[in-house]
Amino acid sequence: MTPLERWLAVLNRQKTDRVPTDYWATQEASLNLRRHLGLETMRAVFEHLEIDCVVSVAPRYTGPTLAADADAFGCRYQTVDYGTGHYRECVHNPLAGYDNLDAIKADYTWPSPDWYDYGGIEAQIEGWEDYPVRGGGSEPFLIYKNLRGQQQAFIDLIENPDIVHYCLDRLFGLAYANSSRIYETLPGRVNLSYVAEDMGSQTGLMMSLAHIREFLLPRMKRAVDLAHEAGAFVFHHNDGGIRDVLPDLIDLGIDVLNPIQWRCKGMEREALKRDFGGDLVFHGAVDNQQTLAFGTVEEVRAEVRDHIEILGAGGGYILAPCHNIQAVSPPENIVALYEAAREFAATSA
């Protein structure tokens, strides 16, 4: 089976030859891995480790010139060196100082869908015909937090709901337009739509179900329906302990749940599989906070075996790191992850 066939078999609840795998990592972790394996490209790594990775497509920005440290929303970023690598962190929030909606409407210029060129998207998947394609989707509250500042964005849910509704309408609208254009450019070829939002912390939800239902779910529903109309499965990324919102998300129509941070409260694998395995395909789970970063090869192998047996029982699982593999992770652990996936991955789907 090709990687694409393997993914589609799992998503369509059909038999596969083995549990599919995926790859998420920081640039530094990937560079360490290539050096460790003596390989020049990530394509070579994916083929060597038999990783069923996903190809992501995105338009090219062709709007007004941006400062080197800014994005199209006017947020500014700083590259922070943490020793073994770096992260690009948002350090300027263009809507931070506003306390009323009229002022935002008067002062702020939203990016336009016409600032993006979709002409190069077909070329992005040339040579990747055997792999799944991801395109479109939404993650607007993430952008909203960068626009308003992390703390103010959460406070707004209580004190400035009008600002939240207005901004999310604009952000979801941009995402919808972007997704539509991608699906039009690659009709029938987009397999996954990234309809995402981070709602969880290590110990539970970060905002109440009432707020999630008021501000996020109705707008996410449009994104979900658009993806399904285009023939794509909805890949829902949602970090942390988010068990309490899963019934709502299943009603919304999500197909794949990522990242399955099983160390978080409420995210125990056996219970997730038992309660939601009939409605969701699980993606991720291999712990990047402890196991991949600080564990032994034997611990990585044991965890992979457990995930396949628990989350993969009867199918419905795509094995991957539970988020980007971090730079501190030994490349030996990454290799062990994918070698164990091949060794243990005979599926009973």
Added chain:
Amino acid sequence: MAKNQALFDAICHGNRPETVEIVGGIVADGGDAVEALMDSMIPAMRQIGDQFARNEVYVPEMLIAARAMQAGLDILDPVLSTAGHEPIAKVAVGTVRGDLHDIGKNMVAMMLRGAGFEVVDLGVDCDLEKWQQAVDDGSQALCCSALLTTTMPYMETIVEHFRSSETKIIIGGAPITEAFAQKIGADGFSEDANGAVSAVEACLGISA
């Protein structure tokens, strides 16, 4: 029941204007500032912290409650000093070197202030020099936060630096576990902002 239920409720509900009005009224009338703090305001933050730990309230509700509390403290602090009220202890909080994430650290700072500690917020990306300066300025405990697996190893550097001193090191953050805290020899660990207060109290030998 709190001594001043209206003040207690105003903080719990994150009502900053009402908190300011009530506390302002107490001060203007020459009322008992220490009693307002100890019998109404601190219990309010303790309740909201407990509710947060039980997932009954969430980050937005915590933030506005803490903001209301801080607004009340801003009015009370000069009066408390005059009345001879001392903070329980002085604690510094910060996010470790290489890490800019601060919302969790900010919530710990709010909870510690709400519990009666004097809190020095060192901000983010804090290297050893900043932590040492905080100790030199009188902090008895250091609360170190990290969000990333790539920055949490710096906590061991901090623990090593202060190992032979009396300074207590309490750590927390998304990837931090009790096992990691024990491995590096930290004095305390908390998995959330509410628990941080208990951890600091335990490390400094303060009964709640």
